[in-house]
Amino acid sequence: MANGIERPLDLLNNSRGKEILVQLKNDKQLVGTLLAFDIHINIVLDNTKEVVGGEVKRSIGLTFLRGDTIIFISPASSARKE
Amino acid sequence: MANGIERPLDLLNNSRGKEILVQLKNDKQLVGTLLAFDIHINIVLDNTKEVVGGEVKRSIGLTFLRGDTIIFISPASSARKE
Amino acid sequence: MANGIERPLDLLNNSRGKEILVQLKNDKQLVGTLLAFDIHINIVLDNTKEVVGGEVKRSIGLTFLRGDTIIFISPASSARKE
Amino acid sequence: MANGIERPLDLLNNSRGKEILVQLKNDKQLVGTLLAFDIHINIVLDNTKEVVGGEVKRSIGLTFLRGDTIIFISPASSARKE
Amino acid sequence: MANGIERPLDLLNNSRGKEILVQLKNDKQLVGTLLAFDIHINIVLDNTKEVVGGEVKRSIGLTFLRGDTIIFISPASSARKE
Amino acid sequence: MANGIERPLDLLNNSRGKEILVQLKNDKQLVGTLLAFDIHINIVLDNTKEVVGGEVKRSIGLTFLRGDTIIFISPASSARKE
Amino acid sequence: MANGIERPLDLLNNSRGKEILVQLKNDKQLVGTLLAFDIHINIVLDNTKEVVGGEVKRSIGLTFLRGDTIIFISPASSARKE
Numbered sequence: 001m002a003n004g005i006e007r008p009l010d011l012l013n014n015s016r017g018k019e020i021l022v023q024l025k026n027d028k029q030l031v032g033t034l035l036a037f038d039i040h041i042n043i044v045l046d047n048t049k050e051v052v053g054g055e056v057k058r059s060i061g062l063t064f065l066r067g068d069t070i071i072f073i074s075p076a077s078s079a080r081k082e
Numbered sequence: 083m084a085n086g087i088e089r090p091l092d093l094l095n096n097s098r099g100k101e102i103l104v105q106l107k108n109d110k111q112l113v114g115t116l117l118a119f120d121i122h123i124n125i126v127l128d129n130t131k132e133v134v135g136g137e138v139k140r141s142i143g144l145t146f147l148r149g150d151t152i153i154f155i156s157p158a159s160s161a162r163k164e
Numbered sequence: 165m166a167n168g169i170e171r172p173l174d175l176l177n178n179s180r181g182k183e184i185l186v187q188l189k190n191d192k193q194l195v196g197t198l199l200a201f202d203i204h205i206n207i208v209l210d211n212t213k214e215v216v217g218g219e220v221k222r223s224i225g226l227t228f229l230r231g232d233t234i235i236f237i238s239p240a241s242s243a244r245k246e
Numbered sequence: 247m248a249n250g251i252e253r254p255l256d257l258l259n260n261s262r263g264k265e266i267l268v269q270l271k272n273d274k275q276l277v278g279t280l281l282a283f284d285i286h287i288n289i290v291l292d293n294t295k296e297v298v299g300g301e302v303k304r305s306i307g308l309t310f311l312r313g314d315t316i317i318f319i320s321p322a323s324s325a326r327k328e
Numbered sequence: 329m330a331n332g333i334e335r336p337l338d339l340l341n342n343s344r345g346k347e348i349l350v351q352l353k354n355d356k357q358l359v360g361t362l363l364a365f366d367i368h369i370n371i372v373l374d375n376t377k378e379v380v381g382g383e384v385k386r387s388i389g390l391t392f393l394r395g396d397t398i399i400f401i402s403p404a405s406s407a408r409k410e
Numbered sequence: 411m412a413n414g415i416e417r418p419l420d421l422l423n424n425s426r427g428k429e430i431l432v433q434l435k436n437d438k439q440l441v442g443t444l445l446a447f448d449i450h451i452n453i454v455l456d457n458t459k460e461v462v463g464g465e466v467k468r469s470i471g472l473t474f475l476r477g478d479t480i481i482f483i484s485p486a487s488s489a490r491k492e
Numbered sequence: 493m494a495n496g497i498e499r500p501l502d503l504l505n506n507s508r509g510k511e512i513l514v515q516l517k518n519d520k521q522l523v524g525t526l527l528a529f530d531i532h533i534n535i536v537l538d539n540t541k542e543v544v545g546g547e548v549k550r551s552i553g554l555t556f557l558r559g560d561t562i563i564f565i566s567p568a569s570s571a572r573k574e
Contacts (some may be wrong), residue, residue, distance in 0.1 A: 007284060038089060060154070062157055066123060069153045071272065126169055142236070143239065144242045146236060151235045207336060224406070257472060258474060318470070389570025394562055419530075484540070
């Protein structure tokens with residue numbers, strides 16, 4: 001599951017084209033397909049949805065997200081509620 | 083829909099001259115036509131409108147917006163309420 | 165209306181000697197004549213007035229304003245209440 | 247217990263492949279296996295769990311965590327409630 | 329009134345030895361004679377007074393003030409209540 | 411008591427291997443043995459204890475602490491309640 | 493009183509070995525003898541006391557204080573309540 005991750009950005013690189021969950025500092029979450037990122041952790045998501053309490057609140061399509069608003073990023077396939 | 087986006091700033095470059103939605107850290111949203119941006123994500127919008135709860139609150143015309151106040155930017159054509 | 169703006173600072177350059185509206189992060193607005201700015205978006209305004217709810221609260225004359233306190237800057241001629 | 251720690255990052259280096267506790271600025275805690283880190287203290291955790299009041303709130307699997315959201319990091323084996 | 333201000337720091341340079349009003353991010357104001365400043369807008373004031381609601385709250389004499397706590401600086405002679 | 415301190419980091423250097431008190435921006439205090447620090451004031455503490463109101467709340471053992479969360483650091487031997 | 497201050501750090505240099513008042517961003521004040529400082533305004537104080545409402549709350553002896561937590565620094569001899 002964790003093979004091939006030497007540096008933190010390797011996880012983002014492995015997630016290109018896949019769905020990720022992004023936890024923002026303002027307590028909101030975005031879910032979308034990771035298209036691009038840079039060293040500031042600025043990212044572009046496609047098919048982005050804002051999720052509140054597990055429910056989709058709105059669709060915001062293609063989105064450029066500033067890295068300094070992010071707490072964590074997780075591949076959606078690896079996240080499970082308990 | 084996501085063709086040609088290698089780096090995050092590519093999405094902004096593709097959006098020049100088009101309407102974008104800008105989500106600010108202070109919970110407000112601006113909608114306007116993207117005229118220019120730089121690597122700090124400082125942007126200039128034309129025909130800018132401040133939107134609160136889906137309604138136009140005021141028109142502020144041409145606007146220089148500091149990048150460090152931005153959470154995300156989305157092409158208006160790709161954003162849909164649900 | 166938007167001719168000649170290639171980079172964000174072009175809008176500020178075009179606004180020298182003209183009245184601008186400055187929205188601050190602390191929810192206040194300043195209106196004044198733009199005399200000077202730098203790459204940090206530090207600016208100097210003349211005949212500065214603090215505006216709250218559309219009314220002039222106080223005049224503070226010549227003012228040096230730190231860039232990191234600014235959300236957006238708009239030429240006063242392009243801003244209209246709705 | 248503290249042998250071999252000359253510089254702060256030595257503790258993170260010694261913790262690769264081991265479970266760590268991460269205290270975030272938003273009062274939440276994450277527990278997971280440290281896979282990678284960089285000089286910004288961006289880290290990647292595997293089998294990440296969000297912990298509130300000593301109880302697992304949710305599992306978020308593989309996670310990229312931005313360094314600027316972290317207060318402290320502690321090897322889970324060295325933390326004891328009292 | 330605004331002659332000779334090409335760059336923002338020109339206003340501070342013109343204000344050396346004169347009384348200035350400093351608006352801080354914590355809603356307080358300092359009034360004092362500007363002795364020195366640097367590019368971080370760190371400043372030294374003499375005969376500094378903390379002003380709240382137009383009234384002098386306390387005198388703090390010579391003061392070194394960190395630039396990142398400042399919103400705006402205005403020559404006291406140009407500020408008028410309305 | 412203050413001999414040999416030319417630069418701020420000299421105090422931290424003198425405190426290696428000794429118990430220090432760390433006041434955090436979130437109003438909490440940590441007490442532990444200083445093992446290492448760097449120029450960002452990232453530090454590693456051993457036998458770390460979180461202290462609230464003078465009482466040990468929990469032990470967190472070895473800890474990597476990010477410098478930007480710190481207000482002040484004091485050798486525990488020099489701190490006295492009054 | 494203000495002779496010899498060309499640059500802001502000159503005031504700190506003149507205050508070495510003397511008592512200073514430090515106003516912190518968290519509304520607290522520290523009073524102590526200035527031993528050392530650097531360009532980040534990190535400082536070391538000796539015989540440090542935390543002062544709230546003009547009264548000494550606790551003594552914290554030798555203290556390393558991070559510069560980014562400071563609003564202003566004033567030589568104690570120049571501060572007078574009014």
